[in-house]
Amino acid sequence: MRAASPLRPWEDARASWALPVVAAGVAASLLGAAAGLGESAQRSAAFALGPAVLLVTLHARTAGYLHDDGLAATLPLPIPPARRFAAAGRRHALGLAWQGAWAALAFGLSGRSVAASTILVADLAVLVAMAALVEPLAAAAAAWLGRRVPAESLAGQLQRSLGGGWTLPEAVVHLWAPAAGLALAAALAMPGQLAIDRWAEGGALRAGHLEVCAAAVALALVGRVLAPRIYAGGLFDAVPWLRQAMRTLAGPPVPAAAPRWLPLFRDPALRLLVLQHQRLTPVPVLRLLMLLGAAAFLAARAQAPGLAELGILVGLVALWLVPASALTRHAADQRRLLGPLPLRDARSRAWACLLAPVALAVAPVLARIGGGP
């Protein structure tokens, strides 16, 4: 039996699936607005929106290279770095494909004509292909640069100065390397995208254009080939430093105070679940306000919501609901823990609390759609 298979359960299958929908919805709305300014302006907007959309899930799809809990837990095992790199690469490819598919859908639906949509999607495809090649290189470079180097060396001075003193020097690289990788992918995609646009506008492609495109592709391919070796050179140092940075400097172990409204829930079991949800969900109030605010806007607007707006709403619903999966994953453990206590099962009431805002948001929007334009 190959070891790659048992490693798979450690790969985080929860790679963000809701955010791509939201990002695609927002991109479709913005591209739709830009369409009114002409095809050229819309393509310019797509140039900027492509990297922005990919940036949204960058951490989720590249976390397998250096950030995952499973990676740290298995670090004492002699698993070759190449195998770890390949396992992380599968998650990266899956995440990028998912993000790319939604973005392609959004870009494709935004064009003023089939030809315009095709060009938008082709430009995006070039960017996604470059990201597929360059992002793993960025992770590998982060592993290499995340090692401890002599403090007096230029690299050591850079590590310290770039971090501003608020995280470990070895961990500083992780703040900028992933985004720099995406920026590099965008830069390398640009010759291809410009060539496509030139061709679409009826301009002739000269040998120089194709040479620049080929050079960009060659550069990305060389980086992708070298990436596993670079990764292997830094992995065993970078992961412990990153863990130390996250453990010691990621904030105090004392959580935020329980919400003042929490005692309104009289049932202790329900109160516990609500508190857990609050603690395990990043910015829960912001998520809730975004969902309700967007729903109110769509319901009150004179124009009936289109497909892109509904996509945003679905994404916001998912953003509100998905963090609850952190609780459902541990539901069996929690039942074992709470089972012997004199409590009523609060799961159905907890779900009702979670779904109530969704109903509150979706109902007026559906009513608005039913009411016609």
Add this chain to the structure above:
Amino acid sequence: MTALPLQVRGVQKRYAARVILAGVDLEVGPGELVVLRGPNGTGKSTLLGCVCGQIVPDEGTIAIAGSDLRAAPMEARRALRALAQEVEVPPGITGREWLAFCADVFGAPAPGGTGDPQLDEVLDQLATTYSVGLRRRLAFLGLCVGTPRLFVLDEPFAGVDVDGRRAMLERLGADLRAGAGALIAAHDHELGELASLGPRVVDVRTLSPT
């Protein structure tokens, strides 16, 4: 000459301004069991983390079976068998598949069984359904495949019943007789059980000269 299973030289570790380990020297010889003891927060887990490569020391070197942990990380890890304090088995994997995984990782043939009747009985069940003690025994047995040179075990007997502890000790004893070394973090009440293996007990606080 056979390299020592573990050689720690001048290891220092600080968390911000707090010094946890200050110039720790420690050797574990072939067939030797070293038990680290000391109150909570005195650096036992930090030292074990350094030896396992999960924490990078600020200074000093660590060699496992003659391979420097930083300069030759794969060679060192091939000799190392580390059991964490909280054993996690990946979901969706049976005990037998876990042992096959370990065999693959350590380049050894997959064991047909464990020699532990209680574990053999459930070997084809999902490992996440095992009791805490069985999970720990399974994880330990997974580390015994191949040719271990150094065991690093963090409170290995927590949650393990008497029969399980006896089986683990027998297996560890066999590997020690074969030339492996072991570094174990344990509390005082566990020292009695380890006595049969003739351990050298070291208080972690004495390792950092003041």
